[in-house]
Amino acid sequence: MPELPEVEVTRRSFADRIQSARIVALHMGKPLRWPLGLPPQSLVGRRIEAVRRRGKYLLLDLDEGILLLHLGMSGSLNFAVHQPPAGPHDHMDMETDRGVLRLHDPRRFGAVVWAPSENSATAQKLLGHLGVEPLDGGFDVNAFALALKKRASAIKQVLLSGDIVVGVGNIYASEALFMAGIRPTVKASRLSKPRVARLHAAIVQVLARAVQQGGSSLKDFVSAEGKTGYFQLEAAVYGRAGAPCRVCSTPIRSMLQGQRTTFYCPTCQKP
DNA sequence: CCATATACCTGGCAGC
DNA sequence: TGCTGCCAGGTATATG
Numbered sequence: 349m350p351e352l353p354e355v356e357v358t359r360r361s362f363a364d365r366i367q368s369a370r371i372v373a374l375h376m377g378k379p380l381r382w383p384l385g386l387p388p389q390s391l392v393g394r395r396i397e398a399v400r401r402r403g404k405y406l407l408l409d410l411d412e413g414i415l416l417l418h419l420g421m422s423g424s425l426n427f428a429v430h431q432p433p434a435g436p437h438d439h440m441d442m443e444t445d446r447g448v449l450r451l452h453d454p455r456r457f458g459a460v461v462w463a464p465s466e467n468s469a470t471a472q473k474l475l476g477h478l479g480v481e482p483l484d485g486g487f488d489v490n491a492f493a494l495a496l497k498k499r500a501s502a503i504k505q506v507l508l509s510g511d512i513v514v515g516v517g518n519i520y521a522s523e524a525l526f527m528a529g530i531r532p533t534v535k536a537s538r539l540s541k542p543r544v545a546r547l548h549a550a551i552v553q554v555l556a557r558a559v560q561q562g563g564s565s566l567k568d569f570v571s572a573e574g575k576t577g578y579f580q581l582e583a584a585v586y587g588r589a590g591a592p593c594r595v596c597s598t599p600i601r602s603m604l605q606g607q608r609t610t611f612y613c614p615t616c617q618k619p
Numbered sequence: 620c621c622a623t624a625t626a627c628c629t630g631g632c633a634g635c
Numbered sequence: 636t637g638c639t640g641c642c643a644g645g646t647a648t649a650t651g
Contacts, residue, residue, distance in 0.1 A: 518645085
């Protein structure tokens with residue numbers, strides 16, 4: 349479910365409200381992708397100093413250590429003063445003196461991992477290989493072009509790999525490539541500099557716009573205050589196979605790339 | 620080192 | 636209805 353925009357919208361929806369909260373109890377449900385890394389009750393008494401985002405991970409800075417949260421494919425967070433009784437897909441309830449942070453994740457590809465610091469081996473195993481943040485001003489066109497030159501695979505798959513630029517998942521990769529007029533199968537290394545520049549701008553634009561729109565609620569995404577997003581309503585290609593291109597009316601096509609579905613317009617996007 | 624396939628898990632839906 | 640097979644927003648890990 350969640351790509352950078354959904355994770356960022358989630359972060360903004362509870363970061364201020366949970367700041368400086370003290371953990372009163374921590375209940376974990378069914379196993380997630382990885383174990384927490386210490387007994388849940390040992391986090392009782394910790395204070396939450398800030399909520400940051402790195403790629404699609406949320407980082408809860410504690411007064412001792414850090415919690416890495418990932419929403420996987422189907423995860424969402426809800427932060428409220430009172431929570432209804434936990435259901436079968438609620439796998440974390442973090443009770444604080446400001447409210448309860450609940451992780452709901454039917455498929456359990458998500459994770460909650462404790463690490464002593466962001467630089468610890470535990471955290472770096474998950475974060476160490478990540479590329480640059482696209483919305484932080486550190487996303488440089490020249491560096492982007494240089495990095496793409498070294499990659500032989502299709503540009504769509506390079507974007508998804510997240511080791512050059514983070515946060516672009518299956519929806520926004522298709523959307524950004526449409527916006528840039530680039531066929532998803534083009535080898536990354538063969539993109540001309542002007543096309544790389546268009547792609548760079550498209551990535552920034554589509555992600556920023558999606559954050560503005562509250563993310564994409566294709567199925568069930570909601571922010572930590574329970575709001576759905578609206579970006580899916582303006583998707584140009586994602587999920588629109590067979591429907592007319594909004595620019596040229598050619599039917600949108602879908603194809604498989606690395607076991608993931610890609611959507612594109614065969615007319616607007618050039619090989 | 621690089622590129623691609625696999626595994627994890629559950630629910631929803633199309634088709635029979 | 637109820638069954639089966641396929642699909643889904645991610646990514647570490649294995650394999651070539």
